[in-house]
Amino acid sequence: MTEQHRPDADSAALEGEGGYDPTASSLQGSVDPAVMEELLSIRSSIDNFDATLVYLLAERFKVTQRVGWLKAKHQLPPADPAREAAQIARLRRLAEEAHLDPAFAEKFLNFIISEVIRHHQAISEDHQARQGEPREAPGANQA
Numbered sequence: 001m002t003e004q005h006r007p008d009a010d011s012a013a014l015e016g017e018g019g020y021d022p023t024a025s026s027l028q029g030s031v032d033p034a035v036m037e038e039l040l041s042i043r044s045s046i047d048n049f050d051a052t053l054v055y056l057l058a059e060r061f062k063v064t065q066r067v068g069w070l071k072a073k074h075q076l077p078p079a080d081p082a083r084e085a086a087q088i089a090r091l092r093r094l095a096e097e098a099h100l101d102p103a104f105a106e107k108f109l110n111f112i113i114s115e116v117i118r119h120h121q122a123i124s125e126d127h128q129a130r131q132g133e134p135r136e137a138p139g140a141n142q143a
């Protein structure tokens, strides 16, 4: 039995990941245990990649929020189609080099960008609404 598939290691993972069961499978019980073990071993790498993707996306959104605030402050439009076209052309090239389907890379980037633009629109609306609010007197929040 490999290190990461000892039952105690699995239960430790369950505690550490809010009840996530890395062994959950509709195939449990209907597949040769050795095959199941190999499948779980490969899936543990998939789990690491997925976690990394979530952290990478979270960091990307933190940065794009900053762009959103900057655009709202200076009344710039939420979307920048020329920038997007350049990014998509670049990512398609990178995808080809990496043997990833460039059409998938484009769809994925467009999906993320459209969410970013939605955030930027919300930031801009929020910023505009705040512009109409009366200014707080200096020191108003002090005890």
Ligand SMILES: C=C(O[C@@H]1C=C(C(=O)O)C=C[C@H]1O)C(=O)O
Pocket: 064, 067, 078, 079, 080, 081, 083, 084, 087, 112, 113, 116, 117, 120
């Ligand atoms: C983040 C920006 O805003 C939008 C989102 C983009 C992105 O997620 O990469 C790119 C261009 C813009 O349409 C930006 O202008 O840089």
